[in-house]
Amino acid sequence: MAKKEVSHVFKIMAPGGAATPAPPLGPVLGAKGVNPGQFIQQFNAATAHLNGKIVGCIVTSYSDRSFEFEVKSSPASVLIKEAAGISKGSGRPQEPVGKITREQCRKIAEEKMADLNAISLEAAAEVIAGTARSMGVTVVEG
Numbered sequence: 001m002a003k004k005e006v007s008h009v010f011k012i013m014a015p016g017g018a019a020t021p022a023p024p025l026g027p028v029l030g031a032k033g034v035n036p037g038q039f040i041q042q043f044n045a046a047t048a049h050l051n052g053k054i055v056g057c058i059v060t061s062y063s064d065r066s067f068e069f070e071v072k073s074s075p076a077s078v079l080i081k082e083a084a085g086i087s088k089g090s091g092r093p094q095e096p097v098g099k100i101t102r103e104q105c106r107k108i109a110e111e112k113m114a115d116l117n118a119i120s121l122e123a124a125a126e127v128i129a130g131t132a133r134s135m136g137v138t139v140v141e142g
Helices: 025-031 036-046 076-084 102-115 121-134
Strands: 006-015 054-062 067-071 098-101 137-140
Touching (some): 006 025, 025 036, 036 067, 076 102, 102 137, 121 137
Antiparallel strands (some): 006 054, 054 067
């Protein structure tokens, strides 16, 4: 079999198990040479256990219109908003909109550890805490 030639590598974010080929996802996939119907079917099957939680995905498309994808964990901001029970972060600096505990930061770090650039779980939890602070979410002990 001949070696496949990579035509595009791109990132998308979609709801796990609930993605549709409607805009904005379908047109992006089609423009990159990926059949939206096939991709959505495979993506939803691979992420069915996530029940609509937003996840990142790296898609590699080839010149013969075949593709591969790798599902990543949810963005830290989505996990922080879920833990704090808020719909969005602060629009202005230094304006608190919610609170999470250090333990919640640690749990988020455990979930994202494979995607973070941190040596230890404690360092990863600090990265998550910094992201939370930048969103206006206060990190409290407990």
